[in-house]
Amino acid sequence: MSNSNLIKGSLQTIILKLLEENEKMYGYEITQKVKELTAGEIKITEGALYPALHKLEAEGLLTTEIQQVDNRVRKYYSLTKDGQKEVSSKLAELQAFVENMQRIINPGLKPELGF
Amino acid sequence: MSNSNLIKGSLQTIILKLLEENEKMYGYEITQKVKELTAGEIKITEGALYPALHKLEAEGLLTTEIQQVDNRVRKYYSLTKDGQKEVSSKLAELQAFVENMQRIINPGLKPELGF
DNA sequence: AAATAATGCATCAGTTTCTTATGTATAAAA
DNA sequence: TTTTATACATAAGAAACTGATGCATTATTT
Numbered sequence: 001m002s003n004s005n006l007i008k009g010s011l012q013t014i015i016l017k018l019l020e021e022n023e024k025m026y027g028y029e030i031t032q033k034v035k036e037l038t039a040g041e042i043k044i045t046e047g048a049l050y051p052a053l054h055k056l057e058a059e060g061l062l063t064t065e066i067q068q069v070d071n072r073v074r075k076y077y078s079l080t081k082d083g084q085k086e087v088s089s090k091l092a093e094l095q096a097f098v099e100n101m102q103r104i105i106n107p108g109l110k111p112e113l114g115f
Numbered sequence: 116m117s118n119s120n121l122i123k124g125s126l127q128t129i130i131l132k133l134l135e136e137n138e139k140m141y142g143y144e145i146t147q148k149v150k151e152l153t154a155g156e157i158k159i160t161e162g163a164l165y166p167a168l169h170k171l172e173a174e175g176l177l178t179t180e181i182q183q184v185d186n187r188v189r190k191y192y193s194l195t196k197d198g199q200k201e202v203s204s205k206l207a208e209l210q211a212f213v214e215n216m217q218r219i220i221n222p223g224l225k226p227e228l229g230f
Numbered sequence: 231a232a233a234t235a236a237t238g239c240a241t242c243a244g245t246t247t248c249t250t251a252t253g254t255a256t257a258a259a260a
Numbered sequence: 261t262t263t264t265a266t267a268c269a270t271a272a273g274a275a276a277c278t279g280a281t282g283c284a285t286t287a288t289t290t
Binding site for chain 1: 241246248
């Protein structure tokens with residue numbers, strides 16, 4: 001991850017959500033997808049990404065499958081059943097965070113929002 | 116801070132924003148205000164709050180003023196000039212974070228949002 | 231032809247930011 | 261009288277990063 005330190009803790013959410021949409025992705029692909037979606041504003045560093053992927057796998061939320069593509073190794077990650085459940089949970093957590101921040105930053109505002 | 120680990124990095128933003136609105140607050144008051152605004156969902160712990168306040172003061176964003184109230188010591192914090200500037204900066208950072216998360220979570224969505 | 235950038239994985243030291251526990255002290259409430 | 265609330269503070273440990281480094285292959289640029 002790069003830029004703002006606000007992002008701490010959202011990397012897992014990003015990974016899980018992308019895998020919910022994409023079925024199967026490898027690490028480098030995730031970094032490129034995030035860069036693309038955020039117009040280069042969020043750059044996931046390898047030092048953050050790979051440990052995060054390993055942790056999610058160790059927790060049983062992701063499974064891996066290694067493929068050879070042009071003499072290069074790719075490690076594809078997919079959601080497990082538990083991982084699929086965790087996506088909703090992480091998204092709800094993110095939404096709650098945003099709502100709470102809005103309550104603090106914009107006191108006296110209608111409850112409406114983004115995710 | 117308590118609850119979701121998404122919140123990492125947002126404590127400074129919360130403190131600065133509250134002080135922009137309130138002119139002068141002490142630590143305990145901040146914890147209570149946040150609890151009130153978020154209906155108890157965010158509880159700022161002392162172990163997180165005081166070091167954060169000290170750091171902001173050391174960076175020249177806050178100044179302090181000690182008051183005696185009923186034999187109890189209160190340390191009031193206020194924004195410095197630099198602190199006032201930093202509020203906008205932190206809010207912009209928060210908004211950018213939310214926008215980017217929306218782009219990742221809700222691909223193909225109109226650019227509209229919350230702060 | 232050679233150097234750089236891109237693709238692709240991984241680890242590691244150090245930093246920041248938190249949690250949880252502990253400590254001190256006064257006042258109010260059970 | 262014991263617990264809760266008010267009010268400050270520190271400190272060990274955990275978690276999640278950054279930035280550097282390392283290895284290896286392929287594509288592009290000079």
